[in-house]
Amino acid sequence: MPLVSMRQLLDEAAKGQYGVGAFNVNDMEQIQAIMMAARQTNSPVIVQASRGARAFAEDLYLFKLIQAAAELNPDIPIAMHQDHGNSFDTCKSAIALGYTSVMMDGSLKEDGKTPSTFEENVDVTRRVVDYAHERGVTVEGEIGVLGGVEDGHGAGGSGLEHITDPDQAVEFAERTGVDALAIAIGTSHGAYKFNKKPDGSVLKMDVLIAIHKRLPHTHLVMHGSSSVPKELQDIVNEYGGKLKPTWGVPIEEIQLGIRNGVRKVNVDTDNRLAMTGAIRKVLWTQPEKFDPRDYMKPAREAMAKVVAERMTEFGQAGHAGDYKPIPISEMAKGYANGSLDPRPSLAAR
Numbered sequence: 309m310p311l312v313s314m315r316q317l318l319d320e321a322a323k324g325q326y327g328v329g330a331f332n333v334n335d336m337e338q339i340q341a342i343m344m345a346a347r348q349t350n351s352p353v354i355v356q357a358s359r360g361a362r363a364f365a366e367d368l369y370l371f372k373l374i375q376a377a378a379e380l381n382p383d384i385p386i387a388m389h390q391d392h393g394n395s396f397d398t399c400k401s402a403i404a405l406g407y408t409s410v411m412m413d414g415s416l417k418e419d420g421k422t423p424s425t426f427e428e429n430v431d432v433t434r435r436v437v438d439y440a441h442e443r444g445v446t447v448e449g450e451i452g453v454l455g456g457v458e459d460g461h462g463a464g465g466s467g468l469e470h471i472t473d474p475d476q477a478v479e480f481a482e483r484t485g486v487d488a489l490a491i492a493i494g495t496s497h498g499a500y501k502f503n504k505k506p507d508g509s510v511l512k513m514d515v516l517i518a519i520h521k522r523l524p525h526t527h528l529v530m531h532g533s534s535s536v537p538k539e540l541q542d543i544v545n546e547y548g549g550k551l552k553p554t555w556g557v558p559i560e561e562i563q564l565g566i567r568n569g570v571r572k573v574n575v576d577t578d579n580r581l582a583m584t585g586a587i588r589k590v591l592w593t594q595p596e597k598f599d600p601r602d603y604m605k606p607a608r609e610a611m612a613k614v615v616a617e618r619m620t621e622f623g624q625a626g627h628a629g630d631y632k633p634i635p636i637s638e639m640a641k642g643y644a645n646g647s648l649d650p651r652p653s654l655a656a657r
């Protein structure tokens with residue numbers, strides 16, 4: 309199956325009232341792990357690459373691997389998404405490669421660190437939307453600023469400093485025409501999200517629910533939504549790792565989000581922990597091993613297991629065959645004739 313528009317995946321998820329995991333990739337084994345899980349659970353899936361991943365893997369290696377995944381899995385809808393584009397040019401280069409979706413993270417300036425103004429965010433996001441929609445490509449924007457730093461991208465901080473204002477979210481969605489909207493509700497990138505099991509004082513699900521009430525037709529995106537399970541931390545630490553105790557976003561909170569308009573759930577840290585734990589275990593218990601396949605195969609299996617669990621928990625499992633993919637060129641026509649216009653004032657029709 310050719311790569312599918314992320315907008316179509318999210319529209320279908322909204323109809324079916326489920327969420328779709330967006331899993332980060334940097335190499336072949338991670339892509340294979342995601343596809344193993346998608347096949348096993350019969351799930352549509354979003355595969356995403358950060359700027360750091362594109363630099364690490366070199367653009368063409370990574371994109372050709374995704375194309376191979378699509379070719380080898382004709383029954384699985386796959387959207388290929390640029391995670392945290394920092395500029396118009398980053399998004400443009402992803403679209404040139406063939407990505408079917410881009411995130412323009414205009415909540416930060418182009419340096420990927422300094423929070424931008426609302427007007428700056430609207431301007432750059434609107435430019436990306438115009439360019440991408442003309443080509444049938446989906447756009448995710450961000451309003452509010454997430455906590456933490458990942459791959460050198462992020463404002464740092466706790467995630468509570470720039471919580472999304474629901475009124476601004478409505479204005480942003482209307483003025484930019486984004487297909488999906490990432491919101492800041494206290495989550496952070498990376499492993500160290502919360503120093504205890506999060507409650508309403510640090511994870512603002514009430515803000516998410518308020519935004520969904522105002523924007524019932526906008527696909528919401530939760531970033532930094534690894535659950536960082538203790539079992540995965542323990543495996544890393546049992547075999548020589550030194551992770552400090554930490555808490556992620558509990559699955560039940562993500563599921564509450566999915567009941568309130570969240571359609572895309574970003575997960576990276578859990579997969580990193582699963583792979584690292586599996587590799588550490590082999591190298592620690594069998595120090596005579598030196599063939600990378602001896603530890604990459606268990607690492608791939610460990611990641612596939614976590615991804616399959618998330619696919620089941622988010623509800624996307626079983627939905628791969630629900631719909632026929634719409635070609636990207638048809639999506640472009642839909643944007644041009646207004647039938648796919650995602651602005652909230654039009655979405656209720």
Ligand SMILES: [Zn+2]
Pocket residue numbers: 392454497531532574
């Ligand atoms: Zn993110």
